[in-house]
Amino acid sequence: MHATPTRRPLTLEDTPALAELFAAVEATDGTDEHYDAEDLADELGDPHVELPHDSVGVWSGGELIGYARATGLPDATDVHLVYVEGAVRPDARGQGVGTDLVKWQVTRAAQLHHERFPDLPGEAHIQIHAPNTAKRDLYEGAGFQARRWFFDMRRPLDGDGIPVPAPAGGLRVVPFTAAYDDATRSAHNEAFRENWGHTPATADRWRHGATGARSFRPDVSFLALDGDEVAGYLLSHEYDAETAMTGVRECWIDRLGTRPAWRGSGVATALLTSCLRAGQEQGYRRAGLNVDSADANGALSLYERCGFRTLHTWTGYVRPL
Incomplete structure (x- = not known):
């Protein structure tokens, strides 16, 4: 019973x-x-x-x-x-x-x-x-009604070394440092301001879910700097439970964005390839991410060009309140 x-x-x-x-x-x-x-x-x-x-x-x-x-x-x-x-x-x-x-x-x-x-x-x-x-x-x-489709994508990190093209305009790609934490949050809010479903990240929510999370990995996270200004950013995470269950270290690319003034300069490509090469050198066996299939800035095509392939599809459902 x-x-x-x-x-x-x-x-x-x-x-x-x-x-x-x-x-x-x-x-x-x-x-x-x-x-x-x-x-x-x-x-x-x-x-x-x-x-x-x-x-x-x-x-x-x-x-x-x-x-x-x-x-x-x-x-x-x-x-x-x-x-x-x-x-x-x-x-x-x-x-x-x-x-x-x-x-x-x-x-x-x-x-x-x-x-x-x-x-x-x-x-x-x-x-x-x-x-x-x-x-x-x-x-x-x-x-609830279906409104949007998202893809989980993965890319193996074995094989030959990954080339890293430099962004245009003298921008520098550097490892993430905490000194740029709040500037990165501001850059993220600006980069995603027009994206579907985006609400600006507050400082406490950013620390909790992004750079202060237990899973955050600064050694495979990067910034694109124009002088001392954050033009773009890539933040990566690694989940211990995932590694324990699968036996595979995965570099999960959680946030990647370019501020509007620097789009078209190769910033996203330079950040992404820098992350993939660093992950390869540090023993990660694959990289993963989730992308909005209708992203207006061409994120899906960027990931496909860099070797990512779709593994799972998620449907975004919405209900008015």
């Missing part, structure tokens, strides 16, 4: 149970995403998530069988975005757990939006792995 499921907010002490849930989901869904408890503690520690209000776990007999989270961004321009996520253990699917969690997400996302930016339009966003048709149907049934 199965225990009746119970719900309560997640706490940081729940990260081992959440890691077990993620492992069970990955074994069935095959997204090539691997997390350990420390990774999940980092995620739950997002400075803009209040776990008692912004998370929920579903428990059965002491086992976490489902979870959901909502993150309302602290800033907005034309639209206020709330990102939602969630998962259900494969052996607990088909019992209404996912339906209840999506209802919770929509309710909490609407609350966050109306608390923070009631005078702006609001949207709930989620990315769904394209082969997961059951999850797609669940969210479409709750009013």
Whole structure:
């Protein structure tokens, strides 16, 4: 006889149970995403998530069988975005757990939006792995619509050395240093200002998810400088859980951008190839990244020219709030 499921907010002490849930989901869904408890503690520690209000776990007999989270961004321009996520253990699917969690997400996302930016339009966003048709149907049934497609791309780093062309105009490509941290954040906000779904990164969110993250690797991260000004940047991460699970060191290119005034100067190509060569020299066996397939600045074609190929497709779903 199965225990009746119970719900309560997640706490940081729940990260081992959440890691077990993620492992069970990955074994069935095959997204090539691997997390350990420390990774999940980092995620739950997002400075803009209040776990008692912004998370929920579903428990059965002491086992976490489902979870959901909502993150309302602290800033907005034309639209206020709330990102939602969630998962259900494969052996607990088909019992209404996912339906209840999506209802919770929509309710909490609407609350966050109306608390923070009631005078702006609001949207709930989620990315769904394209082969997961059951999850797609669940969210479409709750009013989400497909709006954008994103590709996980990878490139092997074995073989011959990777040439690094210099950018035009006397720009220098140098390793990332903390002295340029806030200037890099500002450059990122400017570079992605017109991109779909972008909200400017605050200093605390930047430190948490970018240069202050446990996974951040400054030795495979680079800046393009014009004098002392950041014209472009590339920030890389390495995830210990991924390496432990696959036995392959992967350099994950998390952020790459060029400020508008320097586009067309070869900045992105120089940064990317500098990262790939450094990764190759430091023993990484592959590089990976995620890209918006409709990026207006030609990011997809750049990555394809540099040897990246698509491995997974994710669909960005949106629901008005």
